[in-house]
Amino acid sequence: MMIKYQNRDQQLIDDAINIVKLGKNLLLKGPTGTGKTRLSENISDSLSAKQYSVNCSVDLDAESLLGFKTIETIDGVQQIVFIDGPVIKAMKEGAILYIDEINMAKPEVLPILNSVLDYRRKLTNPFNNEVVIAQKGFNVIAAINEGYVGTMPMNEALVNRFVAIELKYIDGETLKQVLIDQSILTDEQDIEKMIKLNELLIKMVSQHQISEEVASVRALIDACDLMTIMPFERAIERALVSKLETDREKEAIRQLFELI
Structure with a gap:
């Protein structure tokens, strides 16, 4: 269900939707409980887009983002196959990728997304060398809690790939x-x-x-x-x-x- 906002808040959600429509990556900034995840869901609903989510933590690694290899039995024969992770699924399906608490991820993990977040919208999967090009409709929404325990300052190159909206507590x-x-x-x-x-x-x-x-x-x-x-x-x-x-x-x- 879409939350009904008052005038100021309706302008905010309209701006957020239009930013994503333009193909810009959107960064939602604000403390816990200000509705960042809900706003991301509203944007996806408004655009009739599927959404894949990544919840960041210090344990986040490349496999959590891109996927992993496993063994499956196909036609009676065991084969090594690659299971796509949320980033690659969103790219292939032209969906929205929501990265929650992006500033809780280790700085060395996120650069793998640089080419995904810029004009290239492209990724060479290091696990199987597949070149993935994002389909139309793919976009990224990320959320951060500034100053929260366990968070780290975002790399400037990463921040520059986003347009930001700051959310306040609703009342x-x-x-x-x-x-x-x-x-x-x-x-x-x-x-x-x-x-x-x-x-x-x-x-x-x-x-x-x-x-x-x-x-x-x-x-x-x-x-x-x-x-x-x-x-x-x-x-x-x-x-x-x-x-x-x-x-x-x-x-x-x-x-x-x-x-x-």
Whole structure:
């Protein structure tokens, strides 16, 4: 389902779609929970394009991106075959490749994508020497969480291959529509409570009182669902507070209950 955005946010999603339509690689920048993955899905839906995803981590290697060799029995004979990975599948099918948290990948892994991300849209697979040329419609959307634990600065040559859009936390009417669309909570007063909580969480994040992942839309949706079977305070405790590591952050959020 396409999220209904307010004017400012609708302009953002329109720009994102048009950037991809132009054949530009799109970099989505923003903290956890600002809807980067959802926006990527919306773009693919709008363009009626299939999407392949890569979730980056320090363990990401070339095989995770391009694929791997394996042994299969074909007509009774064992043969070595190559299983295409998400990058090659997206290129061959003219699909969208979504690279999540691209700045968590080791710097030495990503240069393999340089020729894929520039005007060449081409790759020589080092595992089988196949030359892969991207089909029409292929494009790349990547997402980064700047300053997040485990991330590394992106190489300048890599950044220059993207057009960037910065996402902020959603709030107000936009958040209300998301909670209505994506949670099972229907009580309007409870939804307003959650919007107020989100407003206070974002303020605390900006003041560096709590970590940014606390103000996640995913966590708010979980809390809304839990509110259908338990009181507000307990729902927040289960969906947000209990996941935190420091007592200081936990107590800071518990104190918000009185304000709400």
